[in-house]
Amino acid sequence: MARIAARAGVAKGTVFNHFPSKDELVAAIFCEQLDALAATGETLLEQADPRTALLRFITEGAELHAGDRSFCEAATAISRAHPAIRAASERLAQAAEALAARAREAGALRADVTGHDIVLLLNAPTRIAGPVATARPELWRRYLHLVLDGLRPEAAHDLTVAAPSHQDFMTAAEEPGSGVPCPPGELPALPTSAR
Amino acid sequence: MARIAARAGVAKGTVFNHFPSKDELVAAIFCEQLDALAATGETLLEQADPRTALLRFITEGAELHAGDRSFCEAATAISRAHPAIRAASERLAQAAEALAARAREAGALRADVTGHDIVLLLNAPTRIAGPVATARPELWRRYLHLVLDGLRPEAAHDLTVAAPSHQDFMTAAEEPGSGVPCPPGELPALPTSAR
DNA sequence: ACCTGAACACCGTTCAAGT
């Protein structure tokens, strides 16, 4: 926050006059980007070819995650409680759902994958490449193609677990960390000395 | 660190006698778990069916990420500079490579996917389900199956980008955040008042 | 009304003093 204030040419306290907390500042930026992606999705609905439309949407979304670390982190950490984020999420989900439906009917997307699945998949390429991203900045594209291959009707096998409902999707991420739990076990014994 | 010390029944400073920093403490735990996964992989090499062996390895790895938040975060954040982590990574990569090779020869894995790809894919199901994980703790299994479908030879299309080399893999994650860059653009204009 | 910067809270880390 100190660096943000400095770069904006104001005192630290002033930033808090514009945004009540760091989280809300991040949320405001995230929200703008999410809305822009939703707008892109809506534009792509005018595309003649449903397959190309969905492909471009997913690529655009994956690119957004790959090119902006804070967006990628916010996407998993941010709560849908804020009205603005909720609205943008809703808009994005609807665009994705429409794009998915068209692609599905055209036989370009497997029957059991929903628009909500697609939205959740947008960060997959970046997160998979994550540990190696500094050595190979373009590696995420490899995993984008791998994910796309998994979305083909020819590849489809039973997914065994139901897609997230709209409500599941909208109650996402209350707490800072991702939703993965802490392990229930005991702490490992302390070694007498590690160094 | 204060809570860890309290739970261990020692003073804060004592934890620093055993581990030089919080990062190194996390690394030590992560290392143990990584090594256990590598051992599982090695055991699975004795499995008669190459397809089942690889399937179990991936499932086991995905489960480890899904069940332990700190492991999942450490997997992308931790540097391979530490000798112990380096050794465990190397061991895991070799097991994955051997499992992948066997599965590939048996026609159970597409020809263009490597063991390093497999290791990177282990956190995908959890990260994809991430935002919805609190509402749907088992959702990661859906995306595990989706990833598996992408790994089938029948699904294979050109991945356009080369697999990470062993060296790419071993120079992973120097800095705390994942390797995704900060956006180059200007800061968005401050609204006169957000609240 | 908005800006400012000293002060506070929190948490990882250090280190002089104790045993």
Place this chain on the structure above:
DNA sequence: ACCTGAACACCGTTCAAGT
């Protein structure tokens, strides 16, 4: 040799005082 807890550094946040 190992443990202790006061003290420090860092960073998000608050708020009384200034304009």
